[in-house]
Amino acid sequence: MASSKGEATTTKPSRVPMARPGFGSKGQKIRLLTNHFKVGMTNSDGYFFHYSVALNYEDGNPVEAKGIGRKILDKVQQTYALELAGKDFAYDGEKSLFTIGALPHNKLEFTVVLEDLSSSSRSTTLGGSLEGSPGEADKKRSKRQPRSKAYKVVIKYAAKIPMQAITNALRGQDCEQYQEAVRVLDIVLRQHAAKRGCLIVRQSFFHDEPRNFTDLGGGVSGCKGFHSSFRATQGGLSLNMDASTTMIVKPGPVVDFLLANQNARDPYQIDWSKAKKMLKSLRIKASPSNREYKITGLTEKPCKEQTFTLKQKSGNGMAGEEKEVELTVYEYFTYHRHIPLNYSGDFPCINVGKPKHPTFIPLELCHLVSLQRYTKALSNLQRASLVEKSRQKPQERMRTLSDALKTSNYKADPLLGSAGISISDQFTQVEGRILPTPKLKVGRDQDLFPRNGRWNFNQKQLVEPSKLERWAVVNFSARCDVRKLCMDLQRCGQQKGISINKPFDHIFEENPQFRRNPAPVRVEKMLEAVKSKLPSPPQFLLCILPERKNSDLYGPWKRRNLSDLGIVTQCIAPTKINDQYLTNVLLKINAKLGGMNSFLAMELSPVLPQISKVPTIIIGMDVSHGSPGRADVPSIAAVVSSRQWPLISRYRAAVRTQSPKLEMIDSLYKKVSDTQDDGLIRELLVDFYSSSNKVKPEHIIIFRDGVSESQFNQVINIELDQIIEACNHLDENWFPKFTVVVAQKNHHTKFFQTNSPDNVLPGTVIDNAICHPKNNDFYMCAHAGPIGTTRPTHYHVLHDEIGFSADDMQELVHSLSYVYQRSTTAISVVAPICYAHLAAAQMSQFIKFDELSETSSSHGGLTAVGGAPVLALPRLHRNVRSSMFFC
Numbered sequence: 001m002a003s004s005k006g007e008a009t010t011t012k013p014s015r016v017p018m019a020r021p022g023f024g025s026k027g028q029k030i031r032l033l034t035n036h037f038k039v040g041m042t043n044s045d046g047y048f049f050h051y052s053v054a055l056n057y058e059d060g061n062p063v064e065a066k067g068i069g070r071k072i073l074d075k076v077q078q079t080y081a082l083e084l085a086g087k088d089f090a091y092d093g094e095k096s097l098f099t100i101g102a103l104p105h106n107k108l109e110f111t112v113v114l115e116d117l118s119s120s121s122r123s124t125t126l127g128g129s130l131e132g133s134p135g136e137a138d139k140k141r142s143k144r145q146p147r148s149k150a151y152k153v154v155i156k157y158a159a160k161i162p163m164q165a166i167t168n169a170l171r172g173q174d175c176e177q178y179q180e181a182v183r184v185l186d187i188v189l190r191q192h193a194a195k196r197g198c199l200i201v202r203q204s205f206f207h208d209e210p211r212n213f214t215d216l217g218g219g220v221s222g223c224k225g226f227h228s229s230f231r232a233t234q235g236g237l238s239l240n241m242d243a244s245t246t247m248i249v250k251p252g253p254v255v256d257f258l259l260a261n262q263n264a265r266d267p268y269q270i271d272w273s274k275a276k277k278m279l280k281s282l283r284i285k286a287s288p289s290n291r292e293y294k295i296t297g298l299t300e301k302p303c304k305e306q307t308f309t310l311k312q313k314s315g316n317g318m319a320g321e322e323k324e325v326e327l328t329v330y331e332y333f334t335y336h337r338h339i340p341l342n343y344s345g346d347f348p349c350i351n352v353g354k355p356k357h358p359t360f361i362p363l364e365l366c367h368l369v370s371l372q373r374y375t376k377a378l379s380n381l382q383r384a385s386l387v388e389k390s391r392q393k394p395q396e397r398m399r400t401l402s403d404a405l406k407t408s409n410y411k412a413d414p415l416l417g418s419a420g421i422s423i424s425d426q427f428t429q430v431e432g433r434i435l436p437t438p439k440l441k442v443g444r445d446q447d448l449f450p451r452n453g454r455w456n457f458n459q460k461q462l463v464e465p466s467k468l469e470r471w472a473v474v475n476f477s478a479r480c481d482v483r484k485l486c487m488d489l490q491r492c493g494q495q496k497g498i499s500i501n502k503p504f505d506h507i508f509e510e511n512p513q514f515r516r517n518p519a520p521v522r523v524e525k526m527l528e529a530v531k532s533k534l535p536s537p538p539q540f541l542l543c544i545l546p547e548r549k550n551s552d553l554y555g556p557w558k559r560r561n562l563s564d565l566g567i568v569t570q571c572i573a574p575t576k577i578n579d580q581y582l583t584n585v586l587l588k589i590n591a592k593l594g595g596m597n598s599f600l601a602m603e604l605s606p607v608l609p610q611i612s613k614v615p616t617i618i619i620g621m622d623v624s625h626g627s628p629g630r631a632d633v634p635s636i637a638a639v640v641s642s643r644q645w646p647l648i649s650r651y652r653a654a655v656r657t658q659s660p661k662l663e664m665i666d667s668l669y670k671k672v673s674d675t676q677d678d679g680l681i682r683e684l685l686v687d688f689y690s691s692s693n694k695v696k697p698e699h700i701i702i703f704r705d706g707v708s709e710s711q712f713n714q715v716i717n718i719e720l721d722q723i724i725e726a727c728n729h730l731d732e733n734w735f736p737k738f739t740v741v742v743a744q745k746n747h748h749t750k751f752f753q754t755n756s757p758d759n760v761l762p763g764t765v766i767d768n769a770i771c772h773p774k775n776n777d778f779y780m781c782a783h784a785g786p787i788g789t790t791r792p793t794h795y796h797v798l799h800d801e802i803g804f805s806a807d808d809m810q811e812l813v814h815s816l817s818y819v820y821q822r823s824t825t826a827i828s829v830v831a832p833i834c835y836a837h838l839a840a841a842q843m844s845q846f847i848k849f850d851e852l853s854e855t856s857s858s859h860g861g862l863t864a865v866g867g868a869p870v871l872a873l874p875r876l877h878r879n880v881r882s883s884m885f886f887c
Contacts, residue, residue: 014713015713015799016174017713017796021776023767024767024778024810026810027433029432030432031431033751035241035401036231036427038236038238038428039230044166044420047102047160047163048099048163048184049159049160051096051097053073053095053154054156055152058150063151069094072112073089075114101418107154107155109153110153112150113151161177165178166181169773170236188419189230190203192413199246201246206248208370214390216385218382219249219256220378221250225243226401227240233771240748242750243397243404247373248372248373249282249373253366254363254368257368258278262275282294284367284368285369286365286366286367287365287367293352295350296352299348299351302345302348303328306348306360307327307329310325310326333362344365391788392788392789397752411423429769430768434763437449437450439602440601441600442597442598443465443497444461446461448460453762453763453782454825462597463599464596465497465595466594470504471501472504472530474530474542474544475509476522476543476544477510477512480577482509485544485574486503490502498589498595504534520556523556523557527560540568540593541567541570544571545571545572546573557571562876563876566877566878570585570589587822587824588887591822596821597821602815603646610699610808610812611648614699617684617688617699618648620831621702621836622638622837622840623638633847634657634871635662636840636873637658638840640654641654641688641832644692645697652684653835653839653886654683655680655873657847657870657871665719665722668719668723668726669681669723677729677730682730685726700736700739701741701802703741703742703832703833705743705829705836708744715740720738739800747794751764751766762781762782763826766792778794780813783817783828795813816832835887842886843873846873
């Protein structure tokens with residue numbers, strides 16, 4: 001069966017994203033504005049001509065310095081306007097150039113000379129030199145001038161792209177050249193911004209204006225700018241503009257940056273090995289010459305000890321001989337250049353030269369230039385500060401965007417003009433609908449009606465409260481009244497219907513002598529104490545951590561309990577304990593112990609026949625990647641699935657590691673032998689069967705997070721094929737129907753009310769005007785946005801064998817935003833995706849604090865994925881495997 005299936009996959013046609021079956025009509029209609037600006041196109045019969053660009057030095061070596069390409073091409077345009085027939089072009093900064101209409105020849109070769117270059121090609125003496133050292137300029141003129149200043153540019157015809165491709169795509173016709181044509185327009189915007197001196201991050205642009213900078217601490221600033229890109233919509237081509245923020249290194253003296261970055265009081269406290277990593281490749285200006293350089297490293301020795309060879313002329317006049325003098329950098333600057341150095345003598349110099357030709361500059365003469373991206377991971381404080389400072393209320397965001405559009409002055413761009421493109425300055429009007437709020441069921445068979453996307457459990461009980469019988473409290477050095485906390489938790493639990501026995505009498509306080517040990521050791525000592533004092537393993541452990549977020553105890557604690565011992569555990573780091581806080585903690589505990597806080601009234605009635613009348617499993621899939629710059633940390637794929645059909649509120653998770661940065665999940669189906677599949681999907685299907693009265697799902701609804709439009713085809717071909725294989729492997733005569741939906745949060749579309757300064761109301765859905773001209777997509781704001789501007793979730797229904805109407809699909813998505821057991825608010829994206837995200841994040845903590853060798857020896861360790869070994873996750877203990885441990 002498997003082999004014939006494999007042969008079939010090679011010939012069968014690939015699936016493509018489905019067309020829209022119709023529009024929704026349910027809900028109260030509302031007029032909204034959106035940050036899409038209508039684009040007019042009058043020259044749709046023209047062509048974009050694509051040329052490849054090769055840049056070389058005169059000796060034929062390719063130019064590798066980034067950023068210099070634009071300067072070279074600007075010079076080509078100034079110098080050879082006649083040869084280019086006066087044409088403007090859009091250059092992407094690398095190897096592609098586009099014009100409207102053809103250039104006079106298919107191949108053009110030019111030589112240009114740039115007057116002033118960055119230091120990367122400057123000459124230096126072999127023994128090391130200094131910025132501005134005597135004799136350097138003479139040597140440069142005699143030896144290196146041609147290589148450093150003259151460039152050969154070859155422009156060759158590559159392809160032509162009809163502008164008609166855009167018009168065709170807007171009519172809903174599939175057109176491969178549409179993406180190419182819109183890419184050209186996006187490159188025009190990038191070039192437009194580059195000419196105005198912006199920092200460019202993909203399609204976001206940041207101006208060098210201090211009013212756009214906001215200090216985040218640690219030598220990092222948030223820089224406000226805007227995103228700008230062209231989109232094909234039902235209403236025609238539009239320009240999507242949005243406010244955007246990136247992180248930059250705070251400009252100014254290098255030493256000030258290092259002090260802030262390392263939270264040091266004075267330069268003597270700076271860790272120079274950390275500083276070296278942090279500074280590498282940043283650009284500085286050196287005083288007094290004001291020349292710009294790129295940092296290549298730091299000297300091992302301090303300025304007063306770092307020597308170099310200075311060539312000096314002895315004797316008089318031209319006939320004087322050159323003699324070599326060994327000097328320290330400090331002596332050279334203070335005695336030869338007469339530049340006083342106040343503090344640099346004791347610290348490393350900055351090296352801006354090449355490995356064989358170092359160039360040294362004392363620390364205090366170096367200033368970081370503005371608009372340099374900071375790409376390291378932010379601390380929790382910095383991240384919180386960035387979020388807080390980049391928030392904008394709807395009205396403020398609209399003002400920002402109107403101003404950005406005016407100051408961008410796209411009307412003046414010659415290329416947009418020749419492409420016949422005009423951009424409206426009015427926000428596009430769309431029609432939204434506010435869907436009716438779903439009704440919830442809570443304890444004592446009571447109905448609960450959320451208002452404005454919120455509800456509470458005041459005077460209410462949980463719909464299925466669990467029992468907390470054998471439990472204990474462990475306290476890792478947190479300062480709080482543990483006994484009072486336990487009494488308050490029992491009291492609050494009783495009000496919510498949870499029967500909580502008294503905890504085990506002994507509160508396990510950490511022994512102060514262990515506090516300085518590594519986190520895994522502290523966890524081990526605590527668990528030994530629990531084991532020695534308790535007659536049998538507890539059902540539940542409440543763990544009090546000393547600091548919120550990112551406690552290094554969290555990962556080892558979760559891992560030992562969930563993987564090795566099979567004990568449900570809840571970690572808290574209480575600062576302010578009140579009934580609201582305790583209720584939120586109890587919601588998590590109840591869900592983890594197998595209880596249910598609330599569920600949708602529709603789960604008990606046939607409101608959505610596709611789910612209530614036919615056995616249906618709902619699956620959420622997400623991949624979590626390591627922090628930026630950590631290419632060695634495996635990515636984690638998490639898949640959650642509903643259980644106990646007809647319920648759609650109860651889930652379990654299966655999680656695996658895979659190659660770093662791999663977005664497609666490769667372990668959905670994992671054939672180990674003819675009879676064995678060790679994939680994620682089999683695990684979940686077997687659980688569904690056993691928890692749903694021995695029925696197989698006939699409908700499988702998949703929600704996928706975190707993929708871009710360019711990966712849609714992979715989701716509905718590669719990933720869906722794996723899921724079908726897993727079903728076939730279980731039973732080759734079972735043919736369930738599949739629906740695949742992608743949810744995107746990472747986009748730039750926002751909505752605004754026309755007659756109110758507030759955010760759009762929860763339950764607002766938009767499936768017209770700015771949605772795709774052909775494909776089946778819609779925007780949903782299921783949640784209330786109390787701060788900032790609500791970010792809608794963009795749902796793409798890629799494949800639908802079940803046959804949902806637009807209304808039914810939108811109602812399902814809306815309803816699934818109300819089944820998240822951790823909170824008493826509607827959430828911004830369907831619960832199965834949130835759960836997958838939580839499961840991946842929690843399991844990533846399992847490996848975060850492990851030594852590779854220790855893990856690989858004790859847990860079956862490394863699995864090869866695509867040839868590269870990847871650290872395997874420990875499997876969950878059977879006691880907790882089907883629980884909502886991730887809640």
